[in-house]
Amino acid sequence: MFELLCAAIMLVGLLGVVVQVLPGTLLVLGGILLWTTETQSGTGWAVLGIAVLAAVAAGVGKYLLAGRGLKKAQVPNRTLVVGGIAGVIGFFVIPVIGLPLLFVLGVYAAEQLRLRDRRRAWAATKAALKATGITILVELAGAMVAVGAWAVAITLT
Numbered sequence: 001m002f003e004l005l006c007a008a009i010m011l012v013g014l015l016g017v018v019v020q021v022l023p024g025t026l027l028v029l030g031g032i033l034l035w036t037t038e039t040q041s042g043t044g045w046a047v048l049g050i051a052v053l054a055a056v057a058a059g060v061g062k063y064l065l066a067g068r069g070l071k072k073a074q075v076p077n078r079t080l081v082v083g084g085i086a087g088v089i090g091f092f093v094i095p096v097i098g099l100p101l102l103f104v105l106g107v108y109a110a111e112q113l114r115l116r117d118r119r120r121a122w123a124a125t126k127a128a129l130k131a132t133g134i135t136i137l138v139e140l141a142g143a144m145v146a147v148g149a150w151a152v153a154i155t156l157t
Contacts, residue, residue: 006035051146058142066131073127083107
């Protein structure tokens with residue numbers, strides 16, 4: 001029964017990684033930590049170590065990969081800040097779809113003001129969206145490795 005609670009926490013974490021509203025990876029690690037402290041076994045601590053390494057690797061990887069794509073597309077950090085602020089406002093103004101919608105509009109508006117060219121502004125917006133998608137996929141891969149390690153340990157013990 002305890003494993004089901006930990007699995008539910010990790011499932012919510014995986015959904016949080018995809019939806020980007022909850023701290024998904026932290027929830028996955030929290031579920032594994034809860035299980036580890038309850039089991040107090042060498043296997044549990046090894047799984048926690050694997051999970052933390054996977055999460056850290058994904059955290060570093062997502063910034064490196066996304067940053068490379070944004071640098072190549074010449075999208076400045078301030079554009080992402082404007083998009084992020086607009087997305088946060090959108091989250092509260094328009095439930096569910098406000099965050100991604102206003103993020104896109106914020107990035108496009110910032111680039112339109114900076115470049116004064118709709119085509120180039122839209123190209124920069126697409127690059128920002130692609131970078132966001134890459135970060136989600138890399139973070140999801142790290143979280144899935146963590147959950148996979150836990151699932152293997154549960155199956156073997």
